Amino acid sequence: MLLHFTKMHGLGNDFMVVDLITQRARLRDEQIRALADRRFGVGFDQLLVVEPPRDPDMDFRYRIYNADGSEVENCGNGARCFARFVRDQRLTHKREIRVETAGGPLTLVVGEDDRVTVDMGAPRFAPDALPFEADEDRRLHGLEVDGQRLEIGVVSMGNPHAVLRVDDVDTAPVATLGPAIERHPRFPRRVNAGFMQVVSPHEIRLRVYERGSGETLACGTGACAAVATGIRLGWLESPVTVHLPGGDLEIAWPGGEAHLTMTGPAERVFEGRVPLK
Numbered sequence: 568m569l570l571h572f573t574k575m576h577g578l579g580n581d582f583m584v585v586d587l588i589t590q591r592a593r594l595r596d597e598q599i600r601a602l603a604d605r606r607f608g609v610g611f612d613q614l615l616v617v618e619p620p621r622d623p624d625m626d627f628r629y630r631i632y633n634a635d636g637s638e639v640e641n642c643g644n645g646a647r648c649f650a651r652f653v654r655d656q657r658l659t660h661k662r663e664i665r666v667e668t669a670g671g672p673l674t675l676v677v678g679e680d681d682r683v684t685v686d687m688g689a690p691r692f693a694p695d696a697l698p699f700e701a702d703e704d705r706r707l708h709g710l711e712v713d714g715q716r717l718e719i720g721v722v723s724m725g726n727p728h729a730v731l732r733v734d735d736v737d738t739a740p741v742a743t744l745g746p747a748i749e750r751h752p753r754f755p756r757r758v759n760a761g762f763m764q765v766v767s768p769h770e771i772r773l774r775v776y777e778r779g780s781g782e783t784l785a786c787g788t789g790a791c792a793a794v795a796t797g798i799r800l801g802w803l804e805s806p807v808t809v810h811l812p813g814g815d816l817e818i819a820w821p822g823g824e825a826h827l828t829m830t831g832p833a834e835r836v837f838e839g840r841v842p843l844k
């Protein structure tokens with residue numbers, strides 16, 4: 568069969584978006600990996616799938632797969648693209664859209680300027696939420712990686728994140744430490760690894776080595792995880808502008824059990840049809 572898709576991106580974190588409401592398909596892991604291939608396939612960091620909701624209070628089910636074929640709980644940049652997509656495809660006319668994800672419900676709000684604000688829920692710092700094998704429930708945890716002792720924050724934004732503060736993101740060893748943190752045995756379901764440079768209380772620079780996709784130009788949940796960690800540790804104050812290699816996100820979090828909001832762009836690139844082998 569030929570699968571109709573739309574290529575989109577949020578700050579260069581790129582997606583293949585597939586509507587499985589008006590077309591029928593089942594995508595196996597190996598098919599997702601083949602489609603994700605940047606030379607032989609469509610090429611993307613994540614595949615986003617639009618499905619009918621299982622919960623009648625929701626508008627859609629939002630499913631997310633990494634380039635390695637693994638299904639994941641949440642994707643922040645993807646959530647903004649998802650909101651643009653369902654409106655552009657006329658699957659809804661709503662500006663406030665409720666979606667169910669494997670990591671819990673999300674609310675997506677499309678502004679008049681087409682920027683999308685996502686209610687990302689409350690960050691969860693309990694190690695069991697990721698999960699992370701911790702000796703104690705602390706704000707910073709020691710982690711031995713490649714013979715070095717790192718101090719990391721751990722936080723779930725529906726999906727798991729480790730956050731490491733660095734002096735300069737340009738020289739941070741993201742390509743070597745990133746995969747070592749991602750697959751560290753103390754993270755049994757692997758983890759996304761964020762490298763954060765604090766510029767001022769309202770501004771950070773961030774690079775993220777994503778679980779299942781490698782380093783991306785931007786990571787929405789990673790930006791939320793870094794800001795939540797920085798505010799909890801007293802390094803940052805809400806709101807915070809996050810400078811990622813692909814552009815900027817605005818993150819606000821009043822603290823405690825309050826929800827984080829993330830605002831940024833969502834761009835459509837092209838549409839196509841690809842054979843499903």
Ligand SMILES: N[C@@H](CCC[C@H](N)C(=O)O)C(=O)O
Pocket residue numbers: 580612613633639640641642643644645726727759777778779780783785786787788789
């Ligand atoms: N790009 C994303 C996160 C995608 C999922 C992540 N790689 C995971 O495995 O949890 C974002 O914008 O949040």
